[in-house]
Amino acid sequence: MKGRKIFGGTVKGEILATPDDISFYGGCDPETGVIVEKGHHLEGQSVSGKILVFPTGKGSTVGSYVLYALSKAGKAPLAIVNKSTDPIVAVGCIISEIPAVDQIDIDQLKTGQKVEVDADNGVISIV
Numbered sequence: 001m002k003g004r005k006i007f008g009g010t011v012k013g014e015i016l017a018t019p020d021d022i023s024f025y026g027g028c029d030p031e032t033g034v035i036v037e038k039g040h041h042l043e044g045q046s047v048s049g050k051i052l053v054f055p056t057g058k059g060s061t062v063g064s065y066v067l068y069a070l071s072k073a074g075k076a077p078l079a080i081v082n083k084s085t086d087p088i089v090a091v092g093c094i095i096s097e098i099p100a101v102d103q104i105d106i107d108q109l110k111t112g113q114k115v116e117v118d119a120d121n122g123v124i125s126i127v
Contacts, residue, residue, distance in 0.1 A: 001104050001124040006085050008120040009099030012127065013078040015113045016050035017106065018042045023059030024066035024092065033075035051117055052077035053109045057089035067092030079117040081106065081124060 018041040022028065027037035033048035047070070057063060067089070070076040076098055080089060085102035093100040099119035109115070109124070116125045 001108065003081075003101040003103040003122045003124065005119050005122045006080075006082075006090050006100035006102055007093040007098060009079070009097070010116065010118045010120060011051070011078045011099055012114065012116045013049065013051045015053050015109050015111055015115055016042065016045065016047060016077075017053040017109055017111045020054065021056050021058040022052075022054045022089075023057065024063035024070075024088075025060040027059065028066060028070070030066045030069035031073055031075070033070055033073075033077075046075070047077045048075040050077050051079045051081060051115055053081045053106050055083045055106065057082075057086040059088070061088055063088045064092035064095065067098065068096045071096035071098065079119065081109065081117065 020041040035042040079099040082102040
């Protein structure tokens with residue numbers, strides 16, 4: 001799948017996907033990487049070490065800092081794949097150096113799939 005580079009890098013890993021938008025500020029514990037937003041599709045699951053796939057971000061601009069805090073704590077996603085990356089997630093990925101790609105048909109990506117994210121070229125490959 002071909003999309004648009006938000007922040008470069010290449011990683012391989014397992015997908016954690018949701019049809020729900022994610023608010024990192026208040027929706028994700030910055031110390032553990034666990035989604036804590038009540039009623040969220042991923043509530044109780046950790047984004048740490050996963051290829052995190054979701055439509056777009058939502059919520060406060062502090063979400064960028066939460067992604068940075070996750071990175072500093074070693075609990076960040078390996079990469080982020082969006083349908084449309086909002087500015088909050090984009091800035092968070094850039095300051096945290098998390099590979100990120102958007103303009104992807106995320107309906108084709110499922111939790112548990114192994115993928116390679118080549119964010120330098122905007123390419124997602126199922127492995």
